[in-house]
Amino acid sequence: MDKFMHEHNLNEWIVQCQQGDAVAFGQIVAVYQPRIFAYVFRLVGNDADAKDVVQETFLKAWVYCKTYDLKFRFSTWLYTIATNCSYDYLHAKKPLILHAEENMILLSDQLVNSDLEQQLLNRNIAAVIAQLTHNLTPKQRLVFTLKYLEGLETAEITMITKLSAEKVKSNLYLAKKGIKEVLRKMKIYEK
Structure with missing residues (x-):
């Protein structure tokens, strides 16, 4: 259609x-x-x-x-x-959420134990990031999901969440920073 x-x-x-x-x-x-x-x-x-x-x-x-x-x-x-x-x-x-370090260990074990580590890493990086979003605060997870996984613009995110544009951007910044830090520890993200 x-x-x-x-x-x-x-x-x-x-x-x-x-x-x-x-x-x-x-x-x-x-x-x-x-x-x-x-x-x-x-x-x-x-x-x-x-x-x-x-x-x-x-x-x-x-x-x-x-x-x-x-x-x-x-x-x-x-x-x-x-x-x-x-x-x-x-x-x-109030679900039990694993700490970032515990998730990092579980995910890195899965990657290390794979014979096709590089292919798995390339194909599943989005799944890893989605898993890591569960270590974010609810607001950070919400805005990260809406922006990067659902592809919505900041204006639409502000309408959905009732957060100001500044709060959306701040939560996005903190979410990306947290995810990058865990990915660095897993040696997936080097910057």
């Missing part, structure tokens, strides 16, 4: 949802569920919990769809709901 057709259908589906059409909402879920699941998974770090958070996200989107304003990007509105649901989950569960 081309972008124009997608946007046209999306706007129709949203209007229909605001009128109580569950079938139109199902179309929206079909389009956005993979992206929202990938985003939430990066924040909560667990498949089963991510599924629960995504379900909660779409439930809230359905309940509050009448409050959505068509002049804003729908994806920003949906990411905001997913962010809030993820934060609620993280605060309620």
Whole structure:
């Protein structure tokens, strides 16, 4: 489906949802569920919990769809709901997060024990970085994920997180610094 057709259908589906059409909402879920699941998974770090958070996200989107304003990007509105649901989950569960040094040892052991260390390193560097994001503070993980893993611009991140542009940039800086430090210890990043 081309972008124009997608946007046209999306706007129709949203209007229909605001009128109580569950079938139109199902179309929206079909389009956005993979992206929202990938985003939430990066924040909560667990498949089963991510599924629960995504379900909660779409439930809230359905309940509050009448409050959505068509002049804003729908994806920003949906990411905001997913962010809030993820934060609620993280605060309620308070998951055990390994310290950066422990993660570094586990990940470097996996790399050293591989016969194809260099190929594995090249193919999985994004997975390593995603794993390392779990050592960041929740705000740092959130803005890092939105910027570098979801590809959103700072303006959109400020709308989703309700953080100022300065706070977004500060958290991004600290997140990158923390990840680079662990990667340096693992001898993956040399600068």
